[in-house]
Amino acid sequence: MNQKALKTLEYDKIIEQLASYASSPLGRKKCLELVPSSSLSQITRMQHETHDALTRLFKKGHISFGDAKDIRGALKRLEIGSSMNITELLQTAALLENTARVKAYGRRENADQTPDSLEDLFETLEPLTLLSTEIRRCILSEDEISDDASPNLRRIRRSIKSCEEKIHSQLISLVNGSYRTYLQDAVITMRDGRYCIPIKSEYKGQVPGMVHDQSSTGSTFFVEPMAVVKLNNDIRELEIEEAKEIEVILSTLSAQADLHRDEIRYDLENMVELDFIFARAALAMEQNANEPIFNTEGKIHLRKARHPLINAKKVVPIDLSLGEDFDLLIVTGPNTGGKTVSLKTVGLLTLMGQSGLHIPALDRSSLSVFDEVYADIGDEQSIEQSLSTFSSHMTNVVSFLDKADRNSLVLFDELGAGTDPTEGAALAIAILSTLHERGIRTMATTHYSELKIYALSTPGVENACCEFDVETLSPTYRLLVGVPGKSNAFAISSKLGLPDYIINKAKDEISEQDESFEDVLTTLEQNRITLEREKEELARTRAEVESLKQSLAKNQEQIDARKEKMISNATEEAQRILREAKEYADQTMRDFQKFGKENVSVREMEQKRTALREKMNKLDKKKAKEVPKRTGNLRPQDLHLGDAVKVLSMNLKGTVSTRPDSKGNLFVQMGIMRTKVHISDLVLIDEAVITGPSISRTSSGKSKLSKAATISTEINLLGKTVDEAVAELDKYLDDAYLSHLPSVRVVHGKGTGALRKGIHNYLRRQKHVADFHLAEFGEGDAGVTIVTFKK
Numbered sequence: 001m002n003q004k005a006l007k008t009l010e011y012d013k014i015i016e017q018l019a020s021y022a023s024s025p026l027g028r029k030k031c032l033e034l035v036p037s038s039s040l041s042q043i044t045r046m047q048h049e050t051h052d053a054l055t056r057l058f059k060k061g062h063i064s065f066g067d068a069k070d071i072r073g074a075l076k077r078l079e080i081g082s083s084m085n086i087t088e089l090l091q092t093a094a095l096l097e098n099t100a101r102v103k104a105y106g107r108r109e110n111a112d113q114t115p116d117s118l119e120d121l122f123e124t125l126e127p128l129t130l131l132s133t134e135i136r137r138c139i140l141s142e143d144e145i146s147d148d149a150s151p152n153l154r155r156i157r158r159s160i161k162s163c164e165e166k167i168h169s170q171l172i173s174l175v176n177g178s179y180r181t182y183l184q185d186a187v188i189t190m191r192d193g194r195y196c197i198p199i200k201s202e203y204k205g206q207v208p209g210m211v212h213d214q215s216s217t218g219s220t221f222f223v224e225p226m227a228v229v230k231l232n233n234d235i236r237e238l239e240i241e242e243a244k245e246i247e248v249i250l251s252t253l254s255a256q257a258d259l260h261r262d263e264i265r266y267d268l269e270n271m272v273e274l275d276f277i278f279a280r281a282a283l284a285m286e287q288n289a290n291e292p293i294f295n296t297e298g299k300i301h302l303r304k305a306r307h308p309l310i311n312a313k314k315v316v317p318i319d320l321s322l323g324e325d326f327d328l329l330i331v332t333g334p335n336t337g338g339k340t341v342s343l344k345t346v347g348l349l350t351l352m353g354q355s356g357l358h359i360p361a362l363d364r365s366s367l368s369v370f371d372e373v374y375a376d377i378g379d380e381q382s383i384e385q386s387l388s389t390f391s392s393h394m395t396n397v398v399s400f401l402d403k404a405d406r407n408s409l410v411l412f413d414e415l416g417a418g419t420d421p422t423e424g425a426a427l428a429i430a431i432l433s434t435l436h437e438r439g440i441r442t443m444a445t446t447h448y449s450e451l452k453i454y455a456l457s458t459p460g461v462e463n464a465c466c467e468f469d470v471e472t473l474s475p476t477y478r479l480l481v482g483v484p485g486k487s488n489a490f491a492i493s494s495k496l497g498l499p500d501y502i503i504n505k506a507k508d509e510i511s512e513q514d515e516s517f518e519d520v521l522t523t524l525e526q527n528r529i530t531l532e533r534e535k536e537e538l539a540r541t542r543a544e545v546e547s548l549k550q551s552l553a554k555n556q557e558q559i560d561a562r563k564e565k566m567i568s569n570a571t572e573e574a575q576r577i578l579r580e581a582k583e584y585a586d587q588t589m590r591d592f593q594k595f596g597k598e599n600v601s602v603r604e605m606e607q608k609r610t611a612l613r614e615k616m617n618k619l620d621k622k623k624a625k626e627v628p629k630r631t632g633n634l635r636p637q638d639l640h641l642g643d644a645v646k647v648l649s650m651n652l653k654g655t656v657s658t659r660p661d662s663k664g665n666l667f668v669q670m671g672i673m674r675t676k677v678h679i680s681d682l683v684l685i686d687e688a689v690i691t692g693p694s695i696s697r698t699s700s701g702k703s704k705l706s707k708a709a710t711i712s713t714e715i716n717l718l719g720k721t722v723d724e725a726v727a728e729l730d731k732y733l734d735d736a737y738l739s740h741l742p743s744v745r746v747v748h749g750k751g752t753g754a755l756r757k758g759i760h761n762y763l764r765r766q767k768h769v770a771d772f773h774l775a776e777f778g779e780g781d782a783g784v785t786i787v788t789f790k791k
Helices: 003-008 011-020 025-032 040-060 072-079 086-106 119-123 129-138 151-175 201-206 226-259 261-287 339-354 389-403 421-437 449-457 489-495 500-509 512-597 602-626 722-738 754-764
Strands: 139-141 189-191 194-200 209-214 220-225 293-295 300-305 318-322 328-332 366-368 372-376 408-412 441-446 461-469 474-481 644-647 652-656 665-670 673-678 682-684 695-697 703-705 714-716 743-747 769-774 784-789
Touching: 003 011, 003 339, 003 372, 011 025, 011 261, 011 339, 025 261, 040 086, 040 261, 040 293, 040 339, 072 086, 072 226, 072 261, 086 119, 086 129, 086 139, 086 226, 086 261, 119 261, 129 139, 129 226, 151 194, 151 220, 151 226, 189 220, 194 201, 194 209, 194 226, 201 220, 209 226, 220 226, 226 261, 300 339, 318 339, 318 474, 328 339, 328 421, 328 449, 339 366, 339 372, 339 408, 339 441, 339 461, 372 389, 389 408, 389 421, 408 421, 421 441, 421 449, 449 461, 512 722, 644 665, 673 722, 714 722, 722 743, 722 754, 722 784, 754 769, 754 784
Parallel strands: 293 366, 328 441, 328 461, 372 408, 408 441, 714 743
Antiparallel strands: 189 194, 194 220, 209 220, 300 318, 300 366, 461 474, 644 652, 644 682, 652 665, 665 673, 695 703, 743 784, 769 784
């Protein structure tokens, strides 16, 4: 990929952002060296790696790959028999320790989990715990080797300490004894690694020993008394022996590292590669980016694409297609309208995608693999080369025409600008038609009306414009494909206060053909705005109808299921009654036949008849219990909240949700349905009365627990649609209110906010809800709504 396009499209700034997410120097270096690829297999592999790393970040959070140092030079020295120094061994231990953490991070949570593209990289990591533990045991820091590194080292250091103690004892006795009057200060000091005492210059001859130093004033000599010379010599010999032993220890550790040289090298390479991959994933997370779909057919389709270098709160997403129905797109419109941003967005996202980076666009966006991207954007004027803006642009155009082919993407900003408008427009048309004839995917911005007409009249060429609001004199930055843009010069000038007579004179200067063309564009723009508004309204209406349709279908399914269950229960009950009646009838016939053949007393026959009558009376009583308690007209004072009633017109049972109004209308909750009915359509039935957290008794004497005994103070609506959630919440709030709960928690999650918005809209319409608000930090935050009922 040519460097000029990378610089023009600000690809280097994206790479700098990418490098900031790498945690190791080698990882950052690899990020900075990333360039777009033209190999579809490599691009696909890198995109899958980025996707899988992003999935792991969402599931497990971020992972650091450590400040891994480049120890490849030290590993190379091991091959020729050299040893590592203390710093290199510590860097090796740090690499292995972080390898262990990363390997643990990469393990699958369960055996059934499908392996992803990063599985092999994590699996091939070798922590070499024994080696890193041994290095840490022997080396405490870059300046300190542990006494436990070897028995010999421990013995040597113990001997050094013993000699030092003897020297201190000797010198202290001299300082506090016979040499006291000769001393400048009563201290023991070190000179050239040997213990000395400070002697006044005039007493230097009184103290036998070796002079090692003199003060700057010459008044003090630092003398090593003869009594401790041998001990100092012993310490020097022991220190030399200690240094040799440390070399032996480092050599031993290096030999152990050499046994695993290849594993360490692979660990380093894999850790750098994982750092590089997870940096791409972290950038995708920051940009809210998605994996694009790639093709080799020159087709680009971007859905709500955003320029990654513009503030996410300010950037306006664009929808754009190129290479399917047309291979040349000409973008027109006023300055500051977003034409150049649209051009750069297409180019930069193409470069990012071919570098294995996700792009800030909606999923199912697609990109094509191009061998080269050529971009002529911005003011190319060069004083050093004595080139004007037009000359510089033409130099680029000549280069593009010479090198571009069907596997190239060409981007022009203000093609033909910087010279006579008539000639510039003619040149632009000639250049674009040449690229179009060669089948090269091209996108260009322009002000020339001639190019708008060329796009309208040429197959395979399409117009686009950046929308501009004349009323507010500001661009909306929306890219509209298929619509040529207006210059709006007259309208903008009029809004800014330019007199009408000047504007009219200007209109007289343009040709009738140009004026009529601008009028056509104005009409097209007005029609487009009208159609868009109607389309949005139609989409909203269609969504509402679909929602109602789904709700009705669900209610119908529940009603049908309940109806089938009732019919099934009734059929079973009828069969049972028939069986019992048949059994009694058969038994009665047998008894009467027996009475006719045998001499049976009248008393025994009467007992049988009485037993049959009692059985029939029991059935009558049971049937009477199933009949509603009242069948007459109810009065408003007969009904209370929570009373069990039957809606005669629907043949369904329910509970009273509200008191009757002045017209006798009230709401009855029947399962998930809450219906408004008239009091004359209701009868009370023998069910538990829900009044509070207590036990109430029915007329049959049976005890039933009220709902407050089991109802929860929280409802979980996660994963439900708005319609499903509202239906379930409606029933739950009625039960909670009737159970006298002061407040409840509604868990809806954060997500896109659509579920929360739908629930809040529903709560605003509920008369028995006094207040609702989002939970505090630590109680669920924006994912939970607290609902307080009226008292």
